[in-house]
Amino acid sequence: MLINNWYVAAKSQQVNREKPLIVRMLGQNFVLYRTPEGEAVCLANTCCHRGGSIGRGELDGAGCIGCGYHGWKFNPQGRCVEIPSLGKDAKIPRRARVDSYPVEEHFDWVWVFLGDLEENDRPRIPATEFPEYHDKENWRVVSMEFDADVNWARGHENSLDSAHPAFVHASFGRRSAPEVQIVPLVPNAFMGHNATRQRVPPKRSQISADIAKLVSEKRGKTTASTDSYLAGISHRIDITREGNIRQVTISARTPVDPYNTRVFAHQARNYLLEEEHDEARREGIRRAYKEDLDVVATVEPKFVPRSMAHQLLVEADQMETAFRKVLIEKVKQGWEIDFDRLQDEGRFRHYSIPSPARRKDPKNWVHPVVPTTFPR
Template sequence: MLTNLWYVAEWSKVVKDKPVRAKLLGQNFVLFRDKSGKVHCLSDVCIHRGGSLSNGWTTERNCVACPYHGWEFDAEGKVQFIPSRGEDAPIPERARIDAYPTEERYGMIWVFLGDLPEEERYPIPDFPEYEDKKNWRAVDVEYNWNGTVDRVVENGIDIGHTAFVHPGFGYPEMADKNKIVKVDKGEYWGSSDNVLYPPQLQGNLGLMKFFRKDKAATHVTPAFYLPGHCVRLHIKVNSWMEIIIFDANTPVDENTTRSFAVQVRNFFKWPIFDGGSRKRTSKVFGEDGAIVEALSPNYLPETLESEVSVEQDKFMGAWRQIRRRHIEEKGWKIDTKAMKPFEGEKVFTIPSPARRTNPHLKWALDTVPLVAPIREAAPVPEEAPKKEVSPEVS
């Protein structure tokens, strides 16, 4: 699990007038809205006596109150009121918890979990089709995986498995015909152009079978982004029909992943077809989920020494390379093994931007330990050019 990235904490529609708990990167957070409707995110622990803020309430001070003793925390994590001390009583400087930047996009609440200043953060991935209501119809789907987020992302960009895992998308006998045409990558993202030969379309009251012949060449472009651990799958069904599945994959903990997915289509845009779109998308997630849950090992191998890869795996190799660089050079990986001896005895928190701007402050909570980088980061040009990835073959 990596810090210093944007992650989706919850659907926007879930957070209303009461605080909501969200678990990400193995830690608990509280989401709440102020009077203007802006959503905020804090560590879900009161530094007074350990109360859960998500079980509290919002106040007239635009704060979230702890249900244990009523301490009120503002959007920056600072305590603004201690009931037992009365109004206008001084507040101890250490009476604060970590607060995290938030954005609402695509019907999701995004939270930046790290201490990087704004100008150094990778951006939330673009999804312009979501805002184009005239030309695209959107439906949302959620799926919970018993699997690590790294495995989930790799599964989402792996075109080779479709011929065996998804009967509606591929034929086993066509596995050698499906081809990767090109692979591009940048500092924190990658994409590939592919040609597949899937079965005849099904669904939408039987209408889909008329729009693509059996084994007709179909162009598919998967992409991944470190921010949100997002996967974007663009399927050009034919010359005028397109589907895009955009999913943000949130690591709840080491072995659990929550996917916030939005599918958009530029055809059959009437609500009557939404149910079928959700059903088919959920079915695909379910087929993948059964595979990912049974993978050994649970974690994504850090090298290729214990696996055998071929040319068709080069796009997954790009994902592994970029992920590994942020572990080995930037040191963004949480050291979960170092935390296990303290389980149930000590509360950790993800470092927030305020910790960098307040180095003098002795915070009440310790931050999660990170795996130390093992090599110096290579210089990155201001605008990294796209280039084709060489296959990792062993």
């Protein structure tokens, strides 16, 4: 799991001014809430006092949150501003603080930056890469969120894999046409790549009756444009069929821990725009993801190998290979959490994902930063 990256923590409507929301990412708990002005806040959930869950506490209506154990009150910057047991006039120790993380909202998702990099050094969120989401006149969007008991990187690689549909997806894969078109990969601005390929469309018997009415018996090839983005461990897949019938899916994978992933997805379509067709689209998404997860859950090893030589990658694995290279680069830069060490040492002391405030003021913190597999 990587620090110094953006992750989707929750849907925007799940974060409010009334009740804190506890979410788990990278093996750690975080608390999200909104200030009276509506700004989303994300703090480390473990109190620096005696390890209580801050998210079990209450919001004070002025932008602060009180820990659910002893009522220590923290502001949106993570600074403790009140210790009830010492009285209102007590001097607050400088070490009375928790990490506070940058937050942005895009596509009605709350993105949190879990790391200490300066703003200009952070991976870019692909905020401009899904204009269809905002074009309500010409596109219809369905959304989903679910948990998957697979490793985040394995799941992401599967989404970039153009060879597996022929053997995994009953509704659009064709075993009679498994060849993957080899194309030049185009780097994008989000520490990822694009591959735009043509492929044989699914048989008419494979597609739903409502879509079958929109296409002819003899169809040309389908164009599939796939983009991978580091931020959010996300990707965009743009499928164009005959007659400019398009379907655009963007999804993000948030590591809950090394073995479990939370997936957020939007799918936009420029056909069958009526609400009555939404459930059929959702069912198609659910079916495809289940087919994917059933396969990925059986892959060995459970994690992506740390050497390109440990599996026999071929030319058809272009996008997966490119992602692995980015992943290995970030691991060597000290972005990967040493989860085994964290599990061992974390039995007696809480460790925290570093926030930008630590880079500016590295001293006077109760909780040390999580260990990494390579030095930072």
